[in-house]
Amino acid sequence: MTDVISPPIAGGGIATPLTSTATEAGGAGEHGPTGLLKWLTTTDHKVIGISYMVTAVVLFYIAGLLALGIRVQLTTPAGTFVTFQQYNELFTMHGSIMMYLFAGPFAFGGLANYVVPLQIGAPDMAFPRLNALSYWLFAGGSITMLLGFFVSGGAANFGWVAYAPLSTSTFTPGAGGDLWIMALVLTGFSAIFTGVNLVATIFYLRAPGMTMFRMPIFTWNMLVTGILILIAFPVLTAALVMLFADRHFGTHIYQVLGCHTVTGAPAPNACGSPVLWQNLFWFFGHPEVYILALPYFGMATTIFPTFSKRPVFGYKGMVFATMAIAALSTGVWAHHMFTTGVVLLPFFSLLSLLIAVPTGIKFFNWIGTMWRGQLVFKTPMLFAIGFLFAFLMGGVTGVMLASPPIDFFTHDTYFVVAHFHQVLFGTAVFAGFGGLYFWYPKMFGRMLNDKLGKWHFWLTFVGFWVTYLPQYVLGLRGMPRRVAHYPADLGWQSWNIASTIGAFLIAAGFFVLLVNLWISWRDPVLAGNNPWDAQTLEWFTTSPPPHHNYTHLPPIRSERPTWDYDHPDALTLRHGHSQVPPPPGNGSGPSGDGADRGPGGGTGGGTGGRAFVR
Amino acid sequence: MDPSTSRRPGGGVLRNRRISRRWAALGAVAAGLLLAGCNLPTFGAYRGATTQGQDAFKLWQGFFIAGIVVFAVVFFLILWAILRYRKRSDAIPPQTQYHTLVEIVYTVVPILIVLTLFGFTFVTENEVDAVTSKQVTVNVTAFQWGWQFQYPKYHVRVLGIETQDPTMVMPVGETVRIYLRSADVVHGFYVPAFNFSRYALPGVTNQFNLHATTTGTFRGQCTQYCGLYHSLMFFQVKVVSPSAFTTWVHRQGNSVTPTGSITSAKHQIATSGTGSI
Numbered sequence: 001m002t003d004v005i006s007p008p009i010a011g012g013g014i015a016t017p018l019t020s021t022a023t024e025a026g027g028a029g030e031h032g033p034t035g036l037l038k039w040l041t042t043t044d045h046k047v048i049g050i051s052y053m054v055t056a057v058v059l060f061y062i063a064g065l066l067a068l069g070i071r072v073q074l075t076t077p078a079g080t081f082v083t084f085q086q087y088n089e090l091f092t093m094h095g096s097i098m099m100y101l102f103a104g105p106f107a108f109g110g111l112a113n114y115v116v117p118l119q120i121g122a123p124d125m126a127f128p129r130l131n132a133l134s135y136w137l138f139a140g141g142s143i144t145m146l147l148g149f150f151v152s153g154g155a156a157n158f159g160w161v162a163y164a165p166l167s168t169s170t171f172t173p174g175a176g177g178d179l180w181i182m183a184l185v186l187t188g189f190s191a192i193f194t195g196v197n198l199v200a201t202i203f204y205l206r207a208p209g210m211t212m213f214r215m216p217i218f219t220w221n222m223l224v225t226g227i228l229i230l231i232a233f234p235v236l237t238a239a240l241v242m243l244f245a246d247r248h249f250g251t252h253i254y255q256v257l258g259c260h261t262v263t264g265a266p267a268p269n270a271c272g273s274p275v276l277w278q279n280l281f282w283f284f285g286h287p288e289v290y291i292l293a294l295p296y297f298g299m300a301t302t303i304f305p306t307f308s309k310r311p312v313f314g315y316k317g318m319v320f321a322t323m324a325i326a327a328l329s330t331g332v333w334a335h336h337m338f339t340t341g342v343v344l345l346p347f348f349s350l351l352s353l354l355i356a357v358p359t360g361i362k363f364f365n366w367i368g369t370m371w372r373g374q375l376v377f378k379t380p381m382l383f384a385i386g387f388l389f390a391f392l393m394g395g396v397t398g399v400m401l402a403s404p405p406i407d408f409f410t411h412d413t414y415f416v417v418a419h420f421h422q423v424l425f426g427t428a429v430f431a432g433f434g435g436l437y438f439w440y441p442k443m444f445g446r447m448l449n450d451k452l453g454k455w456h457f458w459l460t461f462v463g464f465w466v467t468y469l470p471q472y473v474l475g476l477r478g479m480p481r482r483v484a485h486y487p488a489d490l491g492w493q494s495w496n497i498a499s500t501i502g503a504f505l506i507a508a509g510f511f512v513l514l515v516n517l518w519i520s521w522r523d524p525v526l527a528g529n530n531p532w533d534a535q536t537l538e539w540f541t542t543s544p545p546p547h548h549n550y551t552h553l554p555p556i557r558s559e560r561p562t563w564d565y566d567h568p569d570a571l572t573l574r575h576g577h578s579q580v581p582p583p584p585g586n587g588s589g590p591s592g593d594g595a596d597r598g599p600g601g602g603t604g605g606g607t608g609g610r611a612f613v614r
Numbered sequence: 615m616d617p618s619t620s621r622r623p624g625g626g627v628l629r630n631r632r633i634s635r636r637w638a639a640l641g642a643v644a645a646g647l648l649l650a651g652c653n654l655p656t657f658g659a660y661r662g663a664t665t666q667g668q669d670a671f672k673l674w675q676g677f678f679i680a681g682i683v684v685f686a687v688v689f690f691l692i693l694w695a696i697l698r699y700r701k702r703s704d705a706i707p708p709q710t711q712y713h714t715l716v717e718i719v720y721t722v723v724p725i726l727i728v729l730t731l732f733g734f735t736f737v738t739e740n741e742v743d744a745v746t747s748k749q750v751t752v753n754v755t756a757f758q759w760g761w762q763f764q765y766p767k768y769h770v771r772v773l774g775i776e777t778q779d780p781t782m783v784m785p786v787g788e789t790v791r792i793y794l795r796s797a798d799v800v801h802g803f804y805v806p807a808f809n810f811s812r813y814a815l816p817g818v819t820n821q822f823n824l825h826a827t828t829t830g831t832f833r834g835q836c837t838q839y840c841g842l843y844h845s846l847m848f849f850q851v852k853v854v855s856p857s858a859f860t861t862w863v864h865r866q867g868n869s870v871t872p873t874g875s876i877t878s879a880k881h882q883i884a885t886s887g888t889g890s891i
Contacts, residue, residue: 084842159839165816166799166841171758256817274800274816308699311711317721339802340813341794341820345739346732353728353735357721363688364720370695373707377700388692396681399728403735405670405742406677409659409809412802412837476658478806480837483845487833570706 043128044547048135049114050443053436055139056106061510062146063097066090068507071500077488087484088157089176093148095160096180099292100187101142103428107295108229109138109194111435112222114443116198118538119219121207121556123548126200134193141186148176156180159482161285162243164254164277169247178247181240188237191291195229198222207537209556213319216536216559217312220319221298224326225291231330232287239280246272275342282333289423290329294322296427297362299435300384304366305560306438306534307381308373314365315559321358321365328355338404339411345404352402359395363388378532379453383434386461390426394419397472412482415475418468425464433460433513438534441527444520445543452516456509463505470495470502535560654679660807663832663853665825666742667809673738674809680731742810745823748791750859752782756794756801756814756836759843768863774849781850782834785859786826794820802837805851811837826853 033041042048069090073079082090113131117124125131148155153174158167162180166172202215202223215223245251252272305312312318328351334343335352366388375381397419400406410416433456440448474495479486486492530539540562541550554565563570657678662668699707753764763772763782774780784790794803796814804811807830812820836847854862 084845088839088842088844158841163800163838166839171799171841271817275818309707311709313711314713314717315711317717339811340815340818341822342815342818345743346736349735349739350732353732354725356728357724360724361717361721364691364716367688367691367695368713368716370692370699372710373695373699374701374703374705375696375699377696385692385696389689392685392688392692396685399731400674400677400681403673403677403731403738405673405735405738405809408742408811409667409670409804409806411811412804412839473658476660478660478804478833478835480802480804480835482839485845487848490833567706570709 041132043124043132045113045117045125045128045131046443046545046549048131049110049112051135052105052113052138053110055142056102056110057436059097059142060102060106063094063102064507064510066094066097068503070094071503073484074486074496075493075500077486077493079484082484084484085154085157088482089149089155091482092157092159092180093145093155096145096156096184098424098428099160099288100184101138101145103292103424103432104191104288105138105187106428106432107299107435108198108222108225108291109134109190111299111439112198112225112295113194115439115538116219116222117201117205118442118541118545118549119216119536120202120205120210121537121550121553122201122205123550125197126205127197130193131197134190134197137186137190137193141183141190144179144186145183148179151175151179161281162277163281164243164246164272164274165256167243167247167277168255170255178244181244181247185237185240188233188240191229192233192237195226195233199226199230202226207550207553207556209561210537213316214556214559216298217301217315217318217322218298218536221294221301221322224322225294228287228291228294228326228329232284232291235280236284236288239277239284243277275337275340278337278340279333282336283330285336286333287326287329290325292424293427294325296387296431296435297322299438300366300387300431301362301369302534302536303380303384303431303434303438304369306532307376307378307384308370309533310369310371310373311535311558311560312365313368313371314361317361318365321361324358325355328358335402335407338407349402349404353399356395356399356402363392363395378437379448379450379457380434380438380532382454382457382461383430383437386457386464387426387430387434390422390430390464394422394424394426398423410475412480413475414471414479414481417481418471418475421468421471422464425468429460430464438532439538440520441531442538442543442545444524445527446520446524447527447531448516448520449525452512452519456512456516459509459512460506463502463507463509466502466505467499468502470498474499530562530566533563533566535563537561540565660809662809663807663826663828663830664810665827666823667807668827669738669741670809673734676734677731680727684727743822745791745821747789748823749788750785750790751793752784752790753793754782754795754803754814755797756803756840756847757797758799758841759836759847761847761849763849765863768866770863770866772866779848779850781831781852783852783854783859783862784824784826785856786829786853788825788856790824790826792822792824794822799840800838801840801847803834804837805832805834807832808851813838829853829855 032038039047039051069082070087073081073087073090079087113125116122145155151174153176155176156162156172156179158172158177162177167177169177202219206215242251242253246253246255254274254277255272256274301312301318304310332348332352332355334348337343338345338348377385397415401410401416401419437448437453440446474492477490477492479490479492486496527543529541529543531543532539536559537553537556538545540554554561558564654675656671657675659671659674660667662671751766753762753766755762755764760774761780761782762774763780764770772780772782792803792812794812794814795818796816798816800816801814802811803814808824808826810822810824812822814820830853832851832853834849834851836844840847
């Protein structure tokens with residue numbers, strides 16, 4: 001067992017002003033290059049993780065501005081803000097940047113890269129140089145995609161799903177599409193390498209005592225995400241290579257033009273299959289949805305226990321729920337293709353509906369974690385709760401879409417747009433920026449302003465509902481997605497205006513975040529090692545952590561070693577054993593009343609509890 | 615026994631009574647919905663102008679009610695947790711991590727809900743997708759950016775591009791078989807009032823039945839993004855009496871081909887807001 005050291009400066013979290021010299025002390029004791037050269041040549045997972053997050057957040061703001069352009073265009077039926085061509089580029093690049101360059105890289109390349117080695121007590125990732133390569137592939141891929149705006153013919157404009165044969169050179173010639181493909185190949189390899197790296201790190205570099213079932217849920221989710229990436233991304237890369245061949249080498253993998261007459265009679269020459277692209281793309285694309293969701297579930301699952309002062313309720317159930325989601329997610333891709341008429345509806349419908357079960361389990365885990373806790377509503381907690389409400393609504397409408405007859409009339413309408421924005425915004429924005437507020441003190445040793453954080457949250461939360469609820473109505477009234485114009489006589493305009501107002505509320509919220517980041521940079525407030533009384537291992541070390549993360553580790557006897565170390569008196573409360581008296585100085589005792597109800601209540605749950613290794 | 619229970623005798627009983635009252639209220643709402651029967655609200659969807667659309671609509675109502683119930687239960691659980699368990703002292707709360715019974719309940723109940731929903735889905739899906747008999751056949755071809763409706767039996771062809779929405783005429787009370795194809799990229803044949811859409815896939819002939827139950831003119835539009843003027847790919851479906859349909863097909867010449875260029879189409883849409891026939 002690792003040496004047990006005297007308690008770190010933890011708990012309390014009294015923030016005090018910090019002199020500017022003290023903030024530089026974080027990575028002390030290093031040799032080698034400094035400044036820009038250090039950043040360019042670093043293999044430190046913490047620096048790479050932060051680089052990933054900064055790049056991803058910059059891209060998030062760019063894609064957000066594109067979304068505002070879309071919303072402005074739709075305030076009038078015959079929108080004149082941009083041309084048709086520009087509008088098609090706007091929504092293609094908005095979707096592509098958000099899906100490929102923000103949501104995944106922010107969580108997986110960024111936060112996971114930073115937090116997972118700390119959380120399992122590792123000095124770095126398993127392959128530090130591969131990690132650096134991942135970042136530079138991602139940065140290069142991102143620039144490649146954005147360059148599309150500067151080539152003749154404009155950026156890619158075939159939608160983020162690039163359905164063939166629209167995405168072939170016959171229908172979308174030009175460099176924009178090629179840059180889009182290249183960008184995805186580059187970022188795809190970046191994701192694959194990070195996936196390999198994280199899986200290897202989690203399997204091989206855990207600290208003594210950190211067994212698999214003592215890994216925090218955050219790390220578990222990143223492990224499962226890494227495996228999903230290894231399943232999904234190679235398929236996308238292969239599909240993209242074939243698309244490129246169709247565009248430039250004259251292959252007919254996805255296209256039938258010249259193979260069939262207009263009436264559908266087959267011609268003698270070999271024919272491709274447009275629906276093959278859809279199958280390959282969604283075989284990547286649906287696991288991708290969970291690649292984007294699971295890391296954010298992990299963030300929420302770290303935030304709820306911290307601000308409830310409780311363990312994760314149903315920890316093992318949650319691990320298996322995560323695995324079930326991952327397994328099911330590889331068998332539901334064709335629910336994006338119900339209206340193609342060429343997929344087996346009942347199979348994909350049933351598997352899609354079944355995903356609601358492990359997702360529901362997670363919901364009850366989160367509620368059970370808060371149940372009978374002592375909830376403190378700091379900014380990260382507000383964002384995590386915002387995620388719960390957003391994801392609940394998105395999840396319920398997702399169950400509706402899993403039913404083919406309902407999907408038939410909502411597919412490709414604003415109903416679907418509202419649904420997937422509620423789940424993706426719910427995860428990547430609410431849980432994601434909750435995670436940013438939560439781990440920011442660990443990364444930079446300084447706090448973000450809580451009051452501004454709350455402004456950020458409430459503007460975003462209100463804006464979220466104002467933006468997306470009208471879109472459900474629009475979808476049910478028959479407004480298709482990806483239209484730059486709509487008929488004026490159908491009463492759609494007022495709903496669209498409401499949606500646009502919501503989008504600007506969200507934008508205002510994210511302006512507040514910029515102010516907050518600026519203030520924390522100009523006028524830092526010291527965070528201390530563990531300002532939140534957080535539970536996982538990364539809060540045991542200094543903020544920011546030293547170059548190799550730890551000089552000493554606490555004993556690791558559960559998934560929350562820092563909590564065990566800081567609250568030795570709380571161990572006895574673990575399984576609700578009533579014969580153990582409350583620790584001294586607790587006043588009225590745990591929770592006061594109502595112990596006879598609800599999840600987490602009572603004494604019946606003795607089974608499944610983990611005995612502590614002594 | 616949990617120590618906290620004994621500290622406040624009676625508190626649990628009072629709360630249990632409050633909870634049972636809440637359940638009673640919920641039950642009353644559910645019963646009210648059931649009693650309302652066919653007068654259920656539309657929940658925003660179209661009632662369906664075809665038998666297939668009506669089947670889908672009924673399924674939608676069922677899913678929506680199930681959705682409301684699940685949403686409400688989870689919503690109030692979250693709300694209760696964040697209101698009731700706000701921090702009130704510095705005490706360390708109970709660290710209970712597992713409760714087997716509760717965990718089994720919240721695993722099994724969703725499975726049962728999902729299987730029930732799947733059962734209804736399966737039945738409705740087979741009704742909506744059934745292609746058994748037919749009285750009228752229409753070959754629909756989607757292309758960038760317009761539609762062609764061809765009636766092979768009557769040698770009638772209706773063609774429309776962005777400047778002019780084509781109209782597909784069909785008889786009420788008769789089963790119309792649609793053979794849907796694409797001439798170029800993937801398009802989506804979507805009639806909101808029919809609660810139905812289907813892709814026009816290049817290289818594939820999709821077929822489905824439409825059995826209209828009311829006359830009227832319904833708007834249709836391409837839903838699958840198909841390039842530059844995807845936004846302008848409208849059509850109309852006009853459901854008329856069988857006799858009016860017969861009159862119409864015999865009055866048609868071979869084809870109706872409107873003129874106009876893409877640029878002027880864009881201009882027209884931009885100024886008038888919608889194309890009209």
